[in-house]
Amino acid sequence: MTENAATTSPVPERRRFAFDLKAASPFIALAALILLGAVVNPDFLTVSNLTNVVTRSAFIAIIAVGATFVIASGGLDLSVGSMAAFTAGLMILTLNKLGGAETSTLLMAMGVALMVAAACGLFNGLVVTVGKIEPFIVTLGTMGIFRSLVIFLAAGGTITLRDSGMREMYRPLYFGSVMGIPIPVIAILLVAGLGALLLYKTPFGRHVVAVGSNEDVARYSGVPVSRVRLLTYVIQGICVGIAVLIYVPRLGSATPTTGLLWELQAITAVVIGGTALRGGVGRIWGTVAGAVILELVANIMVFSNFVSEYLVGAVQGSIIIIAMLVQRSLQRAR
Amino acid sequence: MSSVLEAREIGKSFGPVEVLRGIPLALQAGEVHAVIGENGAGKSTLMRILSGHLQPSAGSLAMDGQPLVFTGPVDAEKRGIVLVHQEILLAPDLTIAQNLFLGREMRRGLFVDDAAMNRIAAAKMAELGARLDPRMPVRELSIAQRQLVQIARALLAPHRVVIFDEPTATLSGVEAEALFLAIHQLKAKGVAVLYISHRLPEVKAIADRVTVLRDGRHVTTRDMAELDPAGMARLMVGRDMANLYPPRTPAPVAEPVLEARDIAVPGYVETASFALQKGEILGFAGLIGAGRTELFEAIVGLRPHRGEVRLEGRPVAFRDAARSMAAGIVYLSEDRKGKGLLLQQDLRVNLTLAALSRFARSGLVAESQEWAELDKAIAGFDIRARRKEMLAGQLSGGNQQKLLLAKMMLLEPRIVIIDEPTRGIDIGTKEQIYRFIAELAAQGRSIVVISSEMPELIGLCHRVIVMRAGRIAGEVTGDDIAEDPIMFLATGVHEEEVAEMAAGAP
Numbered sequence: 001m002t003e004n005a006a007t008t009s010p011v012p013e014r015r016r017f018a019f020d021l022k023a024a025s026p027f028i029a030l031a032a033l034i035l036l037g038a039v040v041n042p043d044f045l046t047v048s049n050l051t052n053v054v055t056r057s058a059f060i061a062i063i064a065v066g067a068t069f070v071i072a073s074g075g076l077d078l079s080v081g082s083m084a085a086f087t088a089g090l091m092i093l094t095l096n097k098l099g100g101a102e103t104s105t106l107l108m109a110m111g112v113a114l115m116v117a118a119a120c121g122l123f124n125g126l127v128v129t130v131g132k133i134e135p136f137i138v139t140l141g142t143m144g145i146f147r148s149l150v151i152f153l154a155a156g157g158t159i160t161l162r163d164s165g166m167r168e169m170y171r172p173l174y175f176g177s178v179m180g181i182p183i184p185v186i187a188i189l190l191v192a193g194l195g196a197l198l199l200y201k202t203p204f205g206r207h208v209v210a211v212g213s214n215e216d217v218a219r220y221s222g223v224p225v226s227r228v229r230l231l232t233y234v235i236q237g238i239c240v241g242i243a244v245l246i247y248v249p250r251l252g253s254a255t256p257t258t259g260l261l262w263e264l265q266a267i268t269a270v271v272i273g274g275t276a277l278r279g280g281v282g283r284i285w286g287t288v289a290g291a292v293i294l295e296l297v298a299n300i301m302v303f304s305n306f307v308s309e310y311l312v313g314a315v316q317g318s319i320i321i322i323a324m325l326v327q328r329s330l331q332r333a334r
Numbered sequence: 335m336s337s338v339l340e341a342r343e344i345g346k347s348f349g350p351v352e353v354l355r356g357i358p359l360a361l362q363a364g365e366v367h368a369v370i371g372e373n374g375a376g377k378s379t380l381m382r383i384l385s386g387h388l389q390p391s392a393g394s395l396a397m398d399g400q401p402l403v404f405t406g407p408v409d410a411e412k413r414g415i416v417l418v419h420q421e422i423l424l425a426p427d428l429t430i431a432q433n434l435f436l437g438r439e440m441r442r443g444l445f446v447d448d449a450a451m452n453r454i455a456a457a458k459m460a461e462l463g464a465r466l467d468p469r470m471p472v473r474e475l476s477i478a479q480r481q482l483v484q485i486a487r488a489l490l491a492p493h494r495v496v497i498f499d500e501p502t503a504t505l506s507g508v509e510a511e512a513l514f515l516a517i518h519q520l521k522a523k524g525v526a527v528l529y530i531s532h533r534l535p536e537v538k539a540i541a542d543r544v545t546v547l548r549d550g551r552h553v554t555t556r557d558m559a560e561l562d563p564a565g566m567a568r569l570m571v572g573r574d575m576a577n578l579y580p581p582r583t584p585a586p587v588a589e590p591v592l593e594a595r596d597i598a599v600p601g602y603v604e605t606a607s608f609a610l611q612k613g614e615i616l617g618f619a620g621l622i623g624a625g626r627t628e629l630f631e632a633i634v635g636l637r638p639h640r641g642e643v644r645l646e647g648r649p650v651a652f653r654d655a656a657r658s659m660a661a662g663i664v665y666l667s668e669d670r671k672g673k674g675l676l677l678q679q680d681l682r683v684n685l686t687l688a689a690l691s692r693f694a695r696s697g698l699v700a701e702s703q704e705w706a707e708l709d710k711a712i713a714g715f716d717i718r719a720r721r722k723e724m725l726a727g728q729l730s731g732g733n734q735q736k737l738l739l740a741k742m743m744l745l746e747p748r749i750v751i752i753d754e755p756t757r758g759i760d761i762g763t764k765e766q767i768y769r770f771i772a773e774l775a776a777q778g779r780s781i782v783v784i785s786s787e788m789p790e791l792i793g794l795c796h797r798v799i800v801m802r803a804g805r806i807a808g809e810v811t812g813d814d815i816a817e818d819p820i821m822f823l824a825t826g827v828h829e830e831e832v833a834e835m836a837a838g839a840p
Contacts, residue, residue, distance in 0.1 A: 201698045203690045210687055213676040220636065220665070220673045221688040221741075222656035280678050 022330050026273050026289040033296045041303040051182060053299045054292055058184035059084070059243045061291035063262060064269035065195040065284060066121075066239030069232040070135075071270050072199070072282030074212040077124060077236050078139040081262030082146035087117045087244045088254040089150045089159045101165030113248075114241040120146065121237020125230035143263070151256045161252040170249040184246050188288060191242060196284040198235075205282075208232060212279025261313060265294055268320040271327070294319065336399035338363050338526045339384065339415065339495050345392030346379055351730060353379050354550045356393070361495060361526040366517060368529045368537040368558075371547035372570055377530050380547070381499055384528070385417035386410030414494035418501055422480045424472045424487075431455035431468035434487045458486040461519070463512025478509045485513065489520075496520060497528040502536060514540050532570075534563035548572050571789075578765055579793035580772035585812065586613035586796065590647075591780050592663070592749055594633060597641035602628035604804040605641075610749065610782060615775045617795035618784040619820050624801040626784045627668060630751050634658040634665040659688060664742040668753035668784070670731070674738045677727030681719060682708045684726045684737060689744040711740035716766060732763030739770065750774055751782040756790060768794055788817050800824050 037044035063080050070077045091113040098105045120142070127138045153159060161167055176183050199205035207228045210218040219225050248254075271277060272293055273286025297319065298312045307315065337360040346354040354376045361367055371377050382388040384395070386404030394401050397413060404410045407417070424433045431451045440447040440454075455468035464482045472480060485501065498517075502510045517540060520527055531537050537544060537558075544561060546553040546569040553569055561569075592610040597603060603625040610616050618626045632639035635652030643650050645661055652658040655665070667673035675684050682704050686693050693700050693707075708722060715736040719729060726737060735755070742750070755771065756764040771794060775781050785791050791798050792815050799809045800823035807823040810816070 197698075203694050203699055206683065206687070206690055206699060209679070209683070210676060213678050214672070216669075216673045217676050218687075220655055220667055222654065222659045223687070224654070224656060280676075 022274055022327075023283065023286065025326065025330070026283075026286040026293065029272070030289050030293055030296070033293060033300065037296065037300045037303065040300060044300065044303050049299070051185070053295050054188070055182045055184045057291045057295035058188050059247050060262060060265045060269055060294060061188045061288050062191045062239050062243040062246075063236075064266040064273075064287045064291050065191050066236035067266045067270045068195065068273070068275050068282050068284055068287045069199065069208055069235045071267070071275050071277060072212045072279055073208045073229055073232045074215065074279030075128065075135040075229060075232060076139060076267075077121075077135065077233065078263045078267075079120070079124060079142040079146055080236065080240050080266055081259035081264075082143045082150070083117060083120045083237065083240050084244055084247065084259035084262060085150040085254055085256070086120070086146040086153075087113050087241060088248055088258055089153045090116050091244060091248055092159045092161050092252075092254055093153065095166055096162050099163060101163055101169050103169070106166065106170060110245055113244050114238060117241030117244065118234055118237040121233045121235070121240070122230070124237070125233030128233065129226040129230050147256070150254060150258065154254065154256060156256065159254045161248070167249075167252050170252075172249075174246050174249040187242065187246055191239065192284050192288045199282050199284055204228070204231065209280060209282060212276075212282070214280075261316075264313075264320070265291070265316060268316060268323065269294060271320055272323045274327070276327075277324070290323075337361055338397065340396040340399075341380070341384060341393065342396060342401075343393035344380065344383055344390045344395070346376075346383060346388065347391045352550060354383075354390075357547070357552045359384075359545055359552075359555070361528060363494070363526050364521055364524045365542045366521055366527040366529055366540055368531065368541035368544040369547060370530075370532060370534065370537060370544060370566055370570055372532070375547040375570070376550040377547055378499065379550075381417065381497055381528070381530060384410075384495075385415055385497055387417070411491060414492055415497070416488045416491050416493045416495070417497045418485050418488045418499065420499040420501075422477070422484060424480055424483060426473040427471055429469050429471055430459065430466060430475075430483055433472055433483055434458065434468075434490055436487075438490075455486070458490065459483070462486055462516050463509070482509065482513070485516070489516075493525060495526045495528065497530070499530045500532070501529075502531065502533060510536065534566050537566065538563050546570055578768065580769045582796075583613075583772065583776060586611050586775075591645065592633075593644040594629075595642040595644075597629060597632060597639055597643070599625065599628045599632045599637055599639045602637075602804060603632070603639075606801070606804075606806050608799055608806065608809075610780050612780055613775050613778050614797065615771060615781045615783060615795045617791035617798035617815075618782060618801060619786075619788070619791050619798050620801035620807075620824050622786065623803075624824070625804040626801050627753055629801070630665055630753065630782065630784065634663055634751070636665070659745050659747070662746075662748035663751070664688075664745055664747040664749070665751040666738055666742055666753060666755070668757060670734050670738055671727075675726040675734055675741075678725060680723055680725055681712075681717075681729075681737060682722070685711055685741050686744065688741055692744070707744070711737070711744075715740045715770075731758040732767075735759055735763070735767065739767070747779065749780045749782070751784070753784040754786065755783060756785075756787065764790075788820060791820070792816060802826060 034045070043049065063084070067077060067080065091109050094109040094112045095105065098108065124139055124142055127133055128135050131138070173183055178186060199208060207218065207223045210221070210223055211225050211228050215225055269290035270287050272290030273288070274283040275281055275287060294316055297315055298309070301307050301309050301312060301315065339361045341357055341359040344354060344357045345352070357380060359380070369377050369380065379388065383390050386407045386409055395404065396402065425436065428436065431448070434455045435451045440450050452468040459466050459468065459482065462482045462485060464479060466475070466479065472483060475483065481501065488496065501513055517527055517529070529537070529541060538561070541558050543555060543557055544566065545555040546566065548570060553572060589612040590609040591612050595607045597606045606629050620626050628637060631637045633643055635654045635658050650661060652661070671677060676687070685708050686704050690699065693703055711717060712719060717729070717733050717736045717740065719733065726734060729737060752771070755767055759767070771781055771783065783791065783795060795815065797809060797811045798815050798820060800807045800820055802824055810819050
């Protein structure tokens with residue numbers, strides 16, 4: 001009884017302030033980075049450059065929206081990069097097999113990509129829930145499996161989209177725009193918008209947060225815990241599938257290095273966005289901001305001469321560590 | 335003669351809640367001083383202040399007549415005050431000796447001196463009557479043995495004052511006797527022993543003086559010779575018990591709503607059969623580990639089990655809590671913080687979690703309805719929340735229990751199973767919860783109350799079933815519901831024998 005009473009004493013105003021700060025911090029960081037970029041190089045703050053940055057962040061942003069669900073429910077998915085490469089490889093192989101440059105062919109291949117990715121997610125989810133194995137181990141395993149399947153399919157080389165007519169037809173999905181807005185940016189907004197609706201407004205989203213907050217409480221409250229967990233991995237798979245749909249037209253190929261370190265970037269974006277790695281808090285728009293931040297940092301590195309752009313991975317790796325430190329100190333401040 | 339440790343008009347408040355007021359306590363060297371009181375009387379808080387875990391909000395502490403302030407438990411320990419915790423705080427994978435010396439390992443040169451530590455550990459454990467291999471991992475010990483390791487660990491530090499917080503709660507008679515012997519040795523060495531317990535016969539047996547707390551106030555401090563267990567009980571309760579409980583309604587006619595036959599829960603319940611009547615408040619008594627919680631968790635689908643459950647005559651088998659809830663049965667866990675509420679989420683999310691589908695409008699959660707429902711719950715259950723947006727973890731224990739009740743009542747259940755309904759709750763809130771339980775029964779709902787607080791079962795229930803070691807030991811009804819028969823069924827031993835056993839300690 002005594003410890004309960006102790007928790008009733010914090011000063012409400014301060015708590016609220018810290019809470020808001022936590023939700024706002026990714027956007028503050030985003031603004032600060034844009035300011036920094038503008039100082040470093042006058043060419044940075046142009047509409048075309050910034051649009052470019054957001055466009056390039058699309059793959060990670062979309063995958064990270066899925067990762068927000070997995071992480072908010074207390075899970076983890078390390079296999080997203082390999083899964084993207086595997087899905088892209090299969091999609092291109094499907095296109096090559098069907099041949100020609102028909103719209104129906106493309107739609108069919110897209111359907112295949114989405115189903116393959118969703119099935120990969122389902123597999124992860126089933127092993128986690130039915131097999132009751134730590135998500136870290138499961139997805140570490142499937143990360144290796146999916147990656148080596150791509151290498152196998154490509155026989156160590158590159159899987160290239162052969163039909164040039166199909167390439168031309170498919171190209172605009174990455175390079176095109178609608179009313180001046182690049183299609184990948186529209187894709188981010190659509191996926192994040194749907195994700196936010198699902199996470200914040202539906203009973204399923206509430207269940208995701210409940211399971212991540214405390215699995216026992218969720219179970220004792222009649223929440224179908226296993227089903228909720230399983231679905232988060234399927235959602236993650238579908239998000240990977242959508243990212244692949246706009247990735248393939250960009251280069252028209254899949255290689256053994258496709259999607260390398262995407263899991264690092266996706267998880268970093270989620271963490272920067274303010275989602276708690278232990279589960280129970282999910283912030284979709286923060287995640288999107290996080291993905292844009294990662295791409296902005298890379299962009300600023302290219303514009304400035306401070307750090308070699310070959311060190312982008314090192315900088316992104318540092319960012320996830322710094323983001324965790326900031327989260328921790330914000331928690332202490334409460 | 336100045337006291338080794340003295341509390342001068344100690345008071346403690348947590349926010350607006352005052353849990354202790356003006357407590358005087360003077361500990362003399364070489365005495366065993368018992369502090370008794372009901373749950374929520376403030377015993378634990380007082381202990382934590384005396385051992386430096388909490389700072390008093392009023393009054394002061396003194397050692398040897400010199401006023402002082404403890405900066406924390408480490409400071410208090412340096413000055414010779416050790417607290418033997420009620421919960422087990424040991425590393426299960428380390429050995430007995432390693433746990434005893436954890437953080438203060440003996441060294442020889444660069445390396446730890448295992449031989450010496452094992453030797454001393456074995457000797458210290460033997461002093462407490464436990465002849466155990468010091469190289470055994472703590473994981474392999476029984477709860478009682480772990481408790482003894484914990485006591486040995488506390489006594490390893492230089493000590494002038496030793497505080498025991500309900501040390502016998504998990505000990506059997508023989509083990510408790512070894513502990514009493516150790517306490518006598520401490521006393522003979524001139525150590526002051528503060529002994530918290532609500533087992534009155536054992537307090538009578540080992541204490542020299544006793545201080546009684548009630549609702550955070552000091553009632554009296556007396557020499558043990560002046561009091562017997564019954565006298566202590568009167569001082570502890572001190573209020574008109576009749577007022578705490580709502581007037582008893584007549585026992586319902588036999589119309590079973592829930593019947594359980596030969597329920598077995600592997601590892602917890604061997605076999606249990608019972609029937610719950612419509613409008614009945616059925617108590618479940620028993621010692622910790624008797625299998626009461628597990629039995630009901632099994633019935634509502636939270637644990638694998640065998641056996642037959644019938645709901646209004648129809649056989650049912652629930653695979654999870656969602657299905658039993660849909661059938662009109664809710665279970666409120668004794669572990670409010672771990673299994674009842676999402677402490678990191680706000681009141682609204684907690685309130686509607688179990689009944690969320692009722693708030694779904696074309697696939698989306700209707701938040702405005704949730705807020706309206708929260709307003710109703712706050713008013714209806716008298717939940718004292720400073721802000722509607724606050725987190726469930728910020729509520730006091732009593733208000734958490736009310737929120738949990740409100741959450742489960744949204745499901746409009748016909749059968750309500752409440753596990754330890756008033757654990758960690760102050761007297762005022764207890765009364766509200768008892769009234770609420772009685773109202774539910776009056777509405778024709780059936781209630782199961784699982785409780786370790788005997789007065790609550792006696793004051794509230796139409797019938798009490800007693801479990802012992804995974805089986806139903808018997809049942810008491812109507813005017814027969816009293817402490818003695820329940821204790822007899824729960825332990826298999828008569829109260830007088832228990833008292834004799836305790837008194838038999840040297």
